[in-house]
Amino acid sequence: MKEIDELNQRMDSNDEIVDSLVKKNTEMEKQVTKITDNSVPDYSIAINTILTEVREIKQNIKQNDELTLLKQIYDKLSKGSTSITKQIRILLFPETNQGQYYKIVFGRLIPWGICLVVITYLYSLSGKAIDAYSAHQKYIQASHYQRAWNYLRQMGLKKTQIAMDTAYSKTRDK
Numbered sequence: 802m803k804e805i806d807e808l809n810q811r812m813d814s815n816d817e818i819v820d821s822l823v824k825k826n827t828e829m830e831k832q833v834t835k836i837t838d839n840s841v842p843d844y845s846i847a848i849n850t851i852l853t854e855v856r857e858i859k860q861n862i863k864q865n866d867e868l869t870l871l872k873q874i875y876d877k878l879s880k881g882s883t884s885i886t887k888q889i890r891i892l893l894f895p896e897t898n899q900g901q902y903y904k905i906v907f908g909r910l911i912p913w914g915i916c917l918v919v920i921t922y923l924y925s926l927s928g929k930a931i932d933a934y935s936a937h938q939k940y941i942q943a944s945h946y947q948r949a950w951n952y953l954r955q956m957g958l959k960k961t962q963i964a965m966d967t968a969y970s971k972t973r974d975k
Contacts, residue, residue, distance in 0.1 A: 858873045895902045
């Protein structure tokens with residue numbers, strides 16, 4: 802009886818392994834169907850025309866001189882029309898490597914740009930804070946001078962008051 806139970810357990814474990822393999826196989830088949838075939842351009846017509854031109858040049862040559870052969874090949878190639886179109890484009894959304902593009906833009910450029918703006922704002926804010934602090938300190942010092950002046954005026958002798966008035970009148974215009 803033990804042996805039968807052991808065999809049943811082994812069969813159950815084997816069934817689980819087979820099920821997992823079937824699932825992995827179906828997943829791989831789905832991935833294979835998602836892969837797109839990259840089309841390779843067909844250059845066979847162009848190569849055939851070049852080969853026929855080279856054969857014609859070789860047949861027309863009376864001597865097997867390589868320099869004249871190269872000159873004729875150059876003449877044939879320069880006569881051929883080449884259609885080259887130059888395009889100047891600004892791509893906001895790339896045609897290839899979209900994942901990498903968005904990873905760079907949203908993962909690096911935008912956060913760094915925001916950090917730069919925040920740092921600039923904090924720099925200007927700190928400059929204004931320093932100016933406000935120095936103005937506050939000057940105000941505290943000026944009010945302290947006023948209190949001291951008033952104290953001397955009230956408590957001082959007649960001689961001290963005359964000296965204060967002359968000092969005040971001399972420094973008024975400066």
